[in-house]
Amino acid sequence: MSYVCLDCGHAFNVPREYREKHGLEGPPYEWIQCCPLCGGSFEPSVECDLCGRDVAESEVKELLGAYLCEECFKNEGGDTDVD
Ligand SMILES: [Zn+2]
Numbered sequence: 001m002s003y004v005c006l007d008c009g010h011a012f013n014v015p016r017e018y019r020e021k022h023g024l025e026g027p028p029y030e031w032i033q034c035c036p037l038c039g040g041s042f043e044p045s046v047e048c049d050l051c052g053r054d055v056a057e058s059e060v061k062e063l064l065g066a067y068l069c070e071e072c073f074k075n076e077g078g079d080t081d082v083d
């Protein structure tokens, strides 16, 4: 499983993990995972079937059973007006 950062676009396999104490003195702590580069939120990524770029799951476009990044989707003539 790999991930892609929604803030900086960085693709990575192992998210950074930190303990969120919520201002409490002791446990339970919450383990928060974030982008190792910028600390932003991330999503599981899907590899674009055409260019191999990592695309966030929510941003991937499906065209004829292939998973494409937005750029390839447009290049393949996909309809982006649905948004
Ligand atoms: Zn990031």
Ligand SMILES: [Zn+2]
Pocket (backbone or CB within 6 Å): 048, 049, 050, 051, 052, 053, 068, 069, 070, 071, 072, 073
């Ligand atoms: Zn692509």
